[in-house]
Each structure stands twice: as C-alpha cells, then as structure tokens.
Amino acid sequence: MRMLLAEIEEDINWRVSEIANIKTIPVRYNLLEAHKQTLTLYSVPSIYALWEGFLKNTFELLTNFINKIGLDSKTVHLNLLTHAIENKCKLGNERKYFEKKLNLVEMFSEIYDSPLQIEQGIPTESNVNYKVTNKILERFNIQELDISFEKPLNRLLLFRNKIAHGENSIKVTRNDINEFSLLAENLMCEILILIESCLKNSDYKKVT
Secondary structure: OHHHHHHHHHHHHHHHHHHHHHHHHHHHOOOOHHHHHHHHHOHHHHHHHHHHHHHHHHHHHHHHHHHHHOOEOOOEOHHHHHHHHHHHHOOOOOOOOHHHHHHHHHHHHHHHOOEOOOOOOOOOOOOOOHHHHHHHHHHOOOOOOOHHHHHHHHHHHHHHHHHHOOOOOOOOOHHHHHHHHHHHHHHHHHHHHHHHHHHHOOOOEOOO
16 A cells, blocks of 8 residues: 555656646746746646546556455445446446346456456546546545535636637736646645545444
C-alpha cells in the first residue's frame, strides 16, 4: 500500500510542477500582451488535461494494486466486482443472440470463480466533472468528493469545453488560472487521501 501511495504522490508532485510552469510562463517572459492572453486562455485546457490524466493514471495504479493482491472475487465489495465484470464483459453492449449471452455468462463465471483481476479502464466520458468523478470513486467503493468541489470543478469543465470547442467569447483572467490551478492541486491531494482511507479500512472488501 505504501508503494502505491508513494507512486500517486510522486505523480501529484510532477503535475503540480507542470501547473506551476503553466501559471508562470505567461508572466515570466517579455511577451506581447496578445501572446500573454493567448497563453492564459489555453492554460485552462492544459490544467484540465493534467487533472484528467491524474485520475486515469491513479486508477490504473490502483487497479494494478488490487490485481496483485489476488482477492477472492466472492469477498470483494459489490461495487468493485461490478466494475470488474463490466470491464471484462462489456455490459454496455447489446446482446441479441443467445450465443453472445452464453459467452457473457461464461466470462462472468470465470471472474467469479477466480482471484479478482480487473481490466484497465474507467469511464471518464472526456468530461471529468464532479458527478463523473464520484461515479468513478463509487466503482471502487471510495468515499465521494466533498460537495464543496462541485461548483469549482464544474466551472473548470465549463471553461475547458468552451475553449476546446473554439468559442472566442470566453475571457480567462489570471485569477481564473490561479483558482483552477489550486483546484486541480486540491483535487489530486483529496483523491489521494480518499484512496488511502479506502485501503486502510479495506473498503474494497464485502462487509461481513
């Protein structure tokens, strides 16, 4: 567990360093005002990308950690078992033919009768807002984010989506960049704390 937490913390440190670079480049060099504004504007998608990348990488590391434990599938929490089955069996796919239904049941039986192995992948939906983040946490039976993160995170997504879709009406200030930077850093640290609590309390196991 310590190694996993250390890996996540190392990743956070790298991303915080990248965020620091994003914040300082527009003001550190003698740039034209128009160039500063452009860099400031496109800092928002960069900060978001670091946040989404952190979430993907963190849950890849957590999935690897759980796989190495070799948990009995019959003893894991239903949320985690469902996540494993969905990734393996592609539960979202429609199965009209009986043969495909047979394959589904066969895959399910293999999962349930073997040590738990989770295939990589979390549904970020390319929009990791407050709701999507909590849905990912729920899959691993991790406590959801505090409600105080909802509006700031959704605001980051609003700005990112408008900029990513080429809208030129949105204005981004240095205050916005400072707020989004601090938000991303706080979110990453909060996710680390929630994962540590989950592992210490063995919340990934079924309550007996």
